[in-house]
Amino acid sequence: MAEHKALSHTDLARRGLMFILSSPSGAGKTTISRKLLETDEAIKLSVSVTTRPMRPGEKDGVHYFFVDDAEFDRMVEEDDFYEWAHVFGHRYGTPKGRIRDALKHGQDFLFDIDWQGTQQLYQKDQQDTVSVFILPPSIAELRRRLEGRAQDSAEVIDARMERARAEISHWAEYDYVVINDDLDECYAKVREILHAERMKRTRQTGLIPFVRELMG
Template sequence: MVQPTPPSSDALHRRGLMFIMSSPSGAGKTTISRMLLEADPAIRLSVSATTRPMRPGEVDGKDYHFVTQGRFDEMVENEEFLEWAHVFGNSYGTPKAQVKAGLREGQDFLFDIDWQGTQQLYQKLETDVVRVFLLPPSIDELRRRLTGRGTDSAEVIAARMERARAEISHWDGYDYVVVNDDIDECFAKVREILHAERMKRARQTGLIGFVRELMRP
């Protein structure tokens, strides 16, 4: 019997995905994001543009693209963002070109954004988006974490708690919801979600050709 021709190396090409993690401040998305980037070389952080000042240790182009408000407004006007929002007096946005090009090449992107940005991305690129929301184990624990940082005043913490309740109210707009009671368990669940989403048939853009080869007489 004639054997099927082996598929080429790119036969099982996969379209990349946009892996969004949101949470109220203090619920752990920054920590989980950092762990995921360190553990998985196949995903990289989507670098946002922002008008907020650069903090010590941050690198322009790596942590954020730091721009003036005037430049940011110009980018909005030119429709250069997939999503953008004003948060705590600063502007944040996701540049469009680099993400769309990466997705076509099979690159996965990690997004650390709020529910407003998530909604905008989902409306524009629904099939490429995976939405994960992290919840704190309790509102008291969330307050304890924010206070424990020792970096914010009581007024800022109060504002963050108010915003946290508003953000939590949008939990049902996400595909997955994970309670971050234990950081290692939470991370393991997030990785499971990512692995499963990568294997979805709709993202395996090389499957049609591969299966046709298998079925050839």
């Protein structure tokens, strides 16, 4: 059962937000993102554009928009991205699309991007951006989780660990930092952050007419 109801005509008007979750690979970001999307009807996943090949089970337009390098270049030239970056030899970008218009009507978007993408998003739309960085409890635990997936070779895991250390070095650039020692507790904290940010006075656009009515 959903924990939050979608916006309705009985709610005060609210401006939506772009909710960023970042973490090193294996720190729990994907699991927490999935739980948020499953339990909160008021937030949608921002689907990225990528040049990497489609993996088994993935669907174009659902997991990513899969394009070739020429199409990605065209989108960069036409300023069609909020942000984009190179990740493991491929490029990923967030298309602007209808996001800006949807924010005006109270729609929230979840972003699964790294620190570089977060900085680019801040530069283009800081007022609507909220960023959360998820830390592993230790480097040893992070490696254990990656090895437990049994999906990558030792060389790939080493590369992910090296990248993880680089990503962790940018923790102070985020609005919030949460340590994922216990998945349920970490998820609860992320959910509380989202709820509090939705309640900020500056996002409660419906408060102005409401208070005017109260004051008569």
